[in-house]
Amino acid sequence: HQFILNLLLFLQEEILLLHFICHSLNCAIQVEEFNQGQDGDVVIGGLFNFHSQPQVINQMNVDISPLASCPCLSDRHRFPNFFRTIPSDVYQAKTMARLAILFHWTWIGAVIANNDYGRLAIQAFQEEIEGSGVCLAFSEYLNRETFEEDARRAATTIQHSTVRVILIFTWYTNVRELFLQLTKRNVTDRQFLASEAWSTSSDLLQDVAILNVATGVLGVAIRSARIPGFKSFLQGLKPSNRPGDLFLREFWEKEFGCSLPTTPSPLSAILSLCTGRETLQGVQNIFTDTAHLRAAYNTYLAVYAAAHALHSLLSCPDKDSSPSGNSSTCSSPYNITQKELLEHLNKVNFTTPNGEEFFFQGADVPAAYDLVNWKTSPDGSLKLVLIGRVDGLELHLNKTSIQWTTGTSQVPISVCSESCPAGTRRANKKGEPVCCFDCIPCTDGEVSNETGSHQCRRCPVEFWSNPGNTACIPRKVDFLSFNETMGIVLTTGAVSGVVVTTAVFVIFLCYHNTPVVRANNSELSFLLLLSLMLCFLCALVFIGRPSVWSCRLQQAAFGISFVLCVSCLKVKTIVVLAAFRSARPGAGGLMKWFGPGQQRGSVCFFTSIQVIICTIWLSFSPPIPHHDLGFQGSKVNLECAMNSVVGFAVVLGYIGFLACLCLLLAFLARKLPDNFNEAKFITFSMLIFCAVWVAFVPAYVSSPGKYSVAVEIFAILASSYGLLLCIFAPKCFIILLKPERNTKKQLMGR
CATH class of the missing domain: 1.20.1070.10 (Rhodopsin 7-helix transmembrane proteins)
Structure with a gap:
């Protein structure tokens, strides 16, 4: 009973939203588990299959998912009827790569789930950092069956590594075990990049045992937004108006500590009767907080995408005229084909009440994320703070508002080798990644005027390098002078x-x-x-x-x-x-x-x-007079x-x-x-x-x-x-x- 109650409480936000929207749209919603991932892995999130009533649409199944983020679902050949309102994991992996490039983290470690979610994400991350000078120092895989043992191994690797920034693509339960292992080892100086699977986890934020390790986490989260009218709808709910809603009844009795007179429940024998004057107005908890809706907002978009497609499909300017050209077809409510519905879904384009334009790009939507930071509040606990957003691949980030793992605003440094100063060039170490290198001074006559230069540039013949080999200066005219x-x-x-x-x-x-x-x-x-x-x-x-x-x-x-x-x-x-x-x-005349x-x-x-x-x-x-430029030196003869x-x-x-x-x-x-x-x-x-x-x-x-x-x-x-x-x-x-x-x-x- 307790397990079912907790599960219902966890799903309450999504269920209430679906009831709110679908009550007016008169659509049927079926929650299914999608099990088509590679290697038999369950794709993250459920698929919400939207069907109109049987008398309207016959034998039609089009899936619009608010949570399935596996990149494999973008394949139109394998999943021609699939749409989603959450970006593919490829985009959050690329966002993390851009964060690494932005903060000049060239030496990064990764802890990932040993399934499609982790493997595909780290593959996208490596593709994005290719050629940018960022290297992956190690990759630790966590298996679902042996995650405790794997977490201990990963914690040991992190402890003995020089890496200061760790990328984590896995579930929040695995993250908690990893953080506990790091706490035991007193490893509190690592900066963690969080995937959306755990970046907003309230369980981790409230876990005091991992506070020292988790401070300063920088994460990518599902885009949050307000749903117009949803808060008023929640505050106006009453069991008397929805007698068939068993979840609302249980929530009501738990929240107000009273028993409803209709349909006795297991709590009715120990609770007093409700007066009927109870109201959700002013109640503050995670179920009534609509300020930062993430999965619920994706569900809201999924339903509205289906509604707009149906509206476009069933709306005909002139029912007696047939469509012409390349315009979308107009169908009778009793004669809708799957091809027509997919055509209209592909053309969905509307503006949300929040002013955002919504449309599909194949199976996907344009990438949109929140960038969040785990900051320490005055009472010592961790709180989730919005520090930026991602639109497409453009980062909009308030760097000054970030609290790093050190507890300061100083960006942590994570490099295998310190950047070569001006006047030197990078020389890769044999058998090591490109991020690990030695700094070789430029030879005389060559310069490098920027840090991290891969090669030295030879000066023009009229110039020579200065003592630090950072700039070309005119060569001095040299001749034999009286004062030398x-x-x-x-x-x-x-x-x-x-x-x-x-x-x-x-x-x-x-x-x-x-x-x-x-x-x-x-x-x-x-x-x-x-x-x-x-x-x-x-x-x-x-x-x-x-x-x-x-x-x-x-x-x-x-x-x-x-x-x-x-x-x-x-x-x-x-x-x-x-x-x-x-x-x-005889020679007397010789002298003359x-x-x-x-x-x-x-x-x-x-x-x-x-x-x-x-x-x-x-x-x-x-x-x-001639200037001899052929002689290599700081002087021209x-x-x-x-x-x-x-x-x-x-x-x-x-x-x-x-x-x-x-x-x-x-x-x-x-x-x-x-x-x-x-x-x-x-x-x-x-x-x-x-x-x-x-x-x-x-x-x-x-x-x-x-x-x-x-x-x-x-x-x-x-x-x-x-x-x-x-x-x-x-x-x-x-x-x-x-x-x-x-x-x-x-x-x-x-």
Whole structure:
């Protein structure tokens, strides 16, 4: 008796609604269990088969369900006569997937019923999250026969998992057992996503044993709405007006604690008689609360859908005229076919008193859900709060009103790996889901300017990555400048060379009448010192920001200065050889060909050839400033590009030719008396000169950017210092430190 009473109390809301609506529509309603699910599972909810009275509709069975949500029922081939006013479970699964994406939950666990309800829902959930970066960490299945043991296993999995958000597709009884197991394990920091099967369960909301675990549940619920006139109908019910309603009689006696005089019941012997003045006005309980009707509202829509279809079917503007075109057929009340009724149901389209448009899409209706949240009320209990709605797949959610499992408004984080910051990229871990990854810093020249980037983007050639690899910044122009360490060192070397050469020039000028200076052709010595000064000075032209004129001047100054220098040494060597050859019999007139005029003319001739070479080179294909973008780095090399390598090679080749010729002549004169010539010093200086410039070529070619310029400057300074020290240091030593040897007697000693 108690079981039947509880069942009737549970179904009371739906039964009262059906009585209320069908009383005016004069339709017959049959409640059946639909058992056509896959694998023999019972599809959720009953099917309400609406039939008109037998004299109106014959042999017709069209099902309109307010609770059957199995996706399998959308198959028109298997269920051609089926309609429903509750969305398919596919839509609530997709809604949960969109919630996960919205709150950036990429690492989610699932506990599902091991039947069509759970399996089809999790399949739809996985299809929706595909490609969105959300991963399913685990799926625990609960069987109806062993749900207690399965709940313990699922609770253990949740406890040891790093997942913080759990999706649950199962019945409220299974959820209660799972929550009890989590309570025993003190697992209270998980966020649960609830399906409509338990998201509005009053039994769970009122269960104090699971309060700590259930706080903050976020769920999808059947759309709720008010039914116009239903509350007044309920409040106006009286057993005297409905003597055949046994449920109303039992409810009345239980609510008011009295016994009705008609049709004695088991309670009549212990209860006093009702006075007849009892009324449901002001009675507040779950059976009179019509503020949030869910299943009842779906039933209301189902009945009205049938009513509208019947009304359209039985209404003819002109009974004598037959329909034309593609318009719906008009039928006689005694001649209605199933095809006609289905046709009109498929075309049902009306606006509910709440202002919502209702129509069928095949067997289904457009997805419509409530989003609910289990919040803690001031008295410590849980209450169900509406926080948003779902229309189709559009979420309308008030995020700030959500209370999460932590008891705060801070959205919980559930990720396998923290999102990679800007400047890094994701690298999947081998053998693990895509949500589990490592963060690899972008290489130099590549950037990622957003979190969670899957790859780094290479900067354009004019740009380079900043230190954090988060943005591309313009590459700095790099050249050998005066204010950097290398530029300062080379500048100091060049200036020091000029100073030392000037000092030697002054010494020679002061002692120009001494035998040491005069004995070695003082005029060529002064010209050689001047050319060495120019060599040191031309090194400074290579330092600084390259420009059109500096690029042309540096190579011309270098080529001409060194040719002038080598020409002086060559002429000095020729003069020494000629002087000693003229001492032989029959060679007395040899020196007349190498007098001072001829010496100056020879230097000018050798130098003018280099001037011509440089003029032709710089006129047709001169070096120009060029930004070298090919070098990968944070800087762009600004250098003087050799448009004509041939021209540069000819300049170097001519210098090398003169140097080799000078070395050969000096080598031939090396055994002449030391006091009369400087051939040994010239030989040694030319060896240094040639060694420096032979080593220069490969070093110059292999050095990048400004370092090639530094190599050339170093070669200029090294060769210039070699000539200066080898040729003039011994003479300065005698002039300044050994003046007793600076006499004609000493020079003629041999």
